[in-house]
Structure formats: structure tokens, C-alpha cells
Amino acid sequence: MTLDHKKLAVIHIVKRELDLSDDDYRDILERETGVRSAKDLDEKGFRRLMRAFAASGYYRINKHGLTLRQKMYIGHLADDLGWDEEHLKNFLNKYYHKQEIERLTKGEASKVIESLKNILKRE
Known part of the structure; x- marks a missing residue:
């Protein structure tokens, strides 16, 4: 089949x-x-x-262990928040000192995911 x-x-x-x-x-x-x-x-x-x-x-997206699943989930959460690419980029820069998702480590991506989930809960 x-x-x-x-x-x-x-x-x-x-x-x-x-x-x-x-x-x-x-x-x-x-x-x-x-x-x-x-x-x-x-x-x-x-x-x-x-x-x-x-x-x-x-x-793996980068040598720091970021996974495709993490990258896609971050994008999905940002969409749920109604954020455009620029808003997400500013958030990453302000709190994680990274210009784009692809530069995050696996650990940082996990923290970003939890942060976005918490923001989503408050809205």
C-alpha cells in the first residue's frame, strides 16, 4: 500500500x-x-x-545540535502568536543574542520554545 x-x-x-x-x-x-x-x-x-x-x-540544522523539529516548532509558535519574521528575529536578538533561528544551539532552541509557549499561555 x-x-x-x-x-x-x-x-x-x-x-x-x-x-x-x-x-x-x-x-x-x-x-x-x-x-x-x-x-x-x-x-x-x-x-x-x-x-x-x-x-x-x-x-541537524547546525553544528550546535539544533534540530529541524525545533526550528519548525519555533516557527509554528511564532505564527500562533501572530508574529512576522521580523518580530521573531527581534525577540531572538533581544533575549538570546542571535539573529536567526538557525544560529541557536539545541539548548537555546528549547528555551525559546518554552518562552514562546509561556507567552502564548498569557495571551
Whole structure:
């Protein structure tokens, strides 16, 4: 059975977020699942591919351990707050002395997430 369109979309979002070339993406896909197209994946292959992304250096945004999941969650929380990119950038600069999400360490990103969640609770 093939994957539903939502899971295929997740794969392609991750590919884009990780800035993988098409060749690199297909090589990872083939190495981990035995297929060269996400359309040929089943549920087991999807889980294997996602675990491979999570366990590999590809899943890390920077050398300080920031993960794609953290980056996406921070963006989601900022959207929930109604913040534009400039507002988020100013927040990061003021409290974390970083100009952009990609410069955060894994620990800093965790603190940013908790801060944004607390701000959201108060609103």
C-alpha cells in the first residue's frame, strides 16, 4: 500500500528544509528503503526514512545540535502568536543574542520554545 498525500508532503517538506539535492535525497531514500521515489514507499519505509533523517547529520540544522523539529516548532509558535519574521528575529536578538533561528544551539532552541509557549499561555 502506498503512502497518503500528507506523508508524501512531509517527506518533501523535510527534503526542502534540509536543502538536500535531488540526488542526495534519492540516494538516502534508496539506501534506507530500497526505492528511489517516495511514491513507492509503504508505511514501514516511511518510518524508516524518518528515523534515518532524525538519526543522521542531515536532521541537524547546525553544528550546535539544533534540530529541524525545533526550528519548525519555533516557527509554528511564532505564527500562533501572530508574529512576522521580523518580530521573531527581534525577540531572538533581544533575549538570546542571535539573529536567526538557525544560529541557536539545541539548548537555546528549547528555551525559546518554552518562552514562546509561556507567552502564548498569557495571551
